[in-house]
Amino acid sequence: MKGRLHSIETFGAVDGPGIRTVFFMQGCPARCLYCHNPDSWNPGEGRDIDIDEIVHWAVRGIPYYGEKGGVTFSGGEPLLQGEFLIEAINALKKEGIGSAIDASGTYVDEFTDGAVEASDLVLLDIKHTDPERFKIITGREQDTLYKLIDIINKHDRHVWIRNVVVPDINDTEEDMRALNDFIKQIKHIDKVELLGYHTMAVQKYGKLGITYRLKGVPPMDAERLAELKKLIEY
């Protein structure tokens, strides 16, 4: 079976616990305003990768993983390739390597249950608690997020919440309280990360000829972000 790959990062230290091999899968149904990988949207681009190659790269990382590290499937939206993910994660398991899925919450299908079940951890971007705003940010309905949370809870999977904080979109104290309330429905949360919006992807959009819709929005102020982090409870 073949998957569609954007790129491989053999050293990921911020995409799950420990040192991880990160497979950025190609293709994403969402069009998030602040997406910093717009080149991973189109499922027709990227290149093919088979299970053997996934295992090959992941095994090369074993001496670095320590007790916590492993593989993270990111994207794009990795759950867009749920069937491939199931097979890949199970193959990695045979090598003693655990996997995390870095999901956007914008896509669920008949393979999602199996993929989440096979994984050890889900990194979940909440985008926004409010359904209207969720749609503005991602261009997708919020129901997939709820469905994904149900699946995660059903399998008792642990979650790292990752939320990009954008000035004037979700950077108020109220937004943080809403986030606190929202994530109560998730059974096992190990960590909540607030990631400050940055403008480093703007050039990429220019190169790809895609309009950058957050033009003029300043990067998230680091001090403000630190203040907001203090409000997070889980």
Next chain:
Amino acid sequence: MRKEWEGFVEGNWTKEVGVEEFIHLNYKPYDGDASFLAGPTERTKECSSRVQELLKEERKAGGTLKVDASRIMRINAFGPGYIVPGKDIIVGLQTDEPLKRGICPFGGIKMVREEVAEYGEKLPEEIDRMFDYITTHNDGVFKAYSKEMRQVRHLGFITGLPDAYGRGRIIGDYRRVALYGIDFLIEEKQKDHEMIASRHVMNEENIRLAEEITNQITALKEIKKMAETYGYDISGPAKDVKEAIQWTYFGYLAGIKEENGAAMSIGRTSTFIDIYAERDLANGTYTEEQIQEFVDDYILKLRVARHLRTNEYNELFGGDPMWITEGIGGVGKDGRHKVTKNSYRVLQTLYNLGPAPEPNLTVLWSKKLPEPFKRFCAQVSIDTDSIQYENDDKMRPTYGEDYSIACCVSAIQMGEQMQFFGARCNLAKILLLGLNGGIDERTGEHVGPQMESVGDGPIDFEDAWNRFNIYLAWLCELYVNIMNIIHFMHDKYDYERSQMAFLDSEVKRLMAFGVAGFSVAADSLSAIKYAKVYPIRDENGVIVDFRTEGEFPKYGNDDDRVDEIAVKISERTIEELRKHPTYRNAVHTLSVLTITSNVMYGKKTGNTPDGRRAGTPFAPGANPMHERDNHGAVASLNSVSKIDWDTCQDGVSNTFSITPAALGKEKDERTTTLVGLLSGYFDRGAHHLNVNVLNRDLLEDAYENPEKYPNLTVRVSGYAVRFNALSKNHQKEVIARTFHQHV
């Protein structure tokens, strides 16, 4: 037992020189963390800020503060000197003032004349005239060089030969001064001399050795006198930790007073000194704060050591390095790690005195190092970018538990071995020469075996590989012979009596060869093998460029297709070198290490099939070429880890830059990640890693605004430099390297 040894566990070491056994029997491994460490005292702060002022003046003066050409550097050429008179607690300077540089003409008077002229000084006439009658090392070498040897030297096939100044890379076991005192060492040397001079056959080797030992004994006597000028009698052993440091330092100081060798390591002193520190702490002789103060002052002394160099030399080895390398940690043969409190104290100097390139602090990494120490090292790397790591688990089986590092990455057994070092051969140029059938691509000069140049392409890999091997074989023979000449002449005309005095009389020798352009050669051969490479010729038919069609795997991405070529190149090189006998039966070793000469080697090399443009710097050491390692840090490290240290026992150098954000979000997390990276890399059997944790923006800003960053220290290639001390060209090359970052 002597009174000074009371409290130490007895062994053979009390009867004959045996520092390794002394350490083994007496050191106490420390498993705790860094919380015991003391900060700088007021006195330390005062001396340290004086050094900061001097460094500022030195930079303002263009890199060299003062030159004294009035006399030849010998052990007692200058009277005592101090950083802050009355405040130094570990004493001794090379000259009578900090940062003042003297002249060492026996390596080569020509270079000294240039140096002195560059700084607007004049050699006194009597010194100048002396060299009408004295042969220097440099004179001797050029009397023996063949035409072809001079040719490969000026065309840049071999660059950086120590044929005009001191060769360096000798590490005296200066700890012997502390443990035994000078008188005992003289007695032992006298016994050796008598034994050797009384041999039945007085052949060339024995005669030479007998003369050398006599010179060593003279040096030992002069060292004792030098100590007297500072008010110390070092005829007997050191009685406490302060004296142990002082005695050891006096031994080292003598060497750097009269030799301007390219790399002057101090060895492996910290755990040795800890034995005295532990005894003094137990007896209440000194407190932790006092001991840290001694260590701080010792390190401060090493930070102000300098050699006079020419501009041309600095262009090759940038940043004014001394390579005062100190090996820290490692494991003993019984499996106990050798981390002591003093291992921590030496690293703590980077906080107490601020980051600095010297001494070249080198952590001898092992799986068995205690976890808190691994974390402390990683933290020091993140905070200071001043230390490097080498794989003790790899080196220990060959070099035992008491080796140290000469220069950047070269292991040597303490007290028992010395190294004949010299230069690197340019692998990328060898490939180009092969494709051109014996015509230098830059000058059109004919050199080496002559044959038809390669066809119009696409170039066949087997053909290219054969050609590479033919010219590699030719150059390796020349290289060994050149090295034989250099070290013969150095022994003859510039013998390092004051360093050799601290080695066994019948020392074992290594001859360390090197390669440059490693990744360029590997990628170029990969291009020929996996893409289509067509030569482009100039009007004389010389290949001056290449048209490369298609993709090819690049070294640094954990891709065996090209990594195997890289491995093969290293294996072929040592095989060729070993075919040729060495002077004094030295053992051939090989390094993949360039220092900063990768810039100069690049300058002397034309366009290469990998797409690199003529004159562009090579990657340093065994590093993948800049920005070609694009699968992340682990893939890059894994590629380098395939270069087997057993093939390259003189070291495989990798310099690694990573942004703080890529290591993690919080400080603690970054430390954990760095420990994980180091563990994984060395688990793979890799040999060496320079670690920089910084952002490229910072270096770009320092490039534009040097005055903002007086102490910015970066690891470059087996050593560290103050970024400001590099030439603009070297700075640009460091900025152009791969920075592993979070995307």
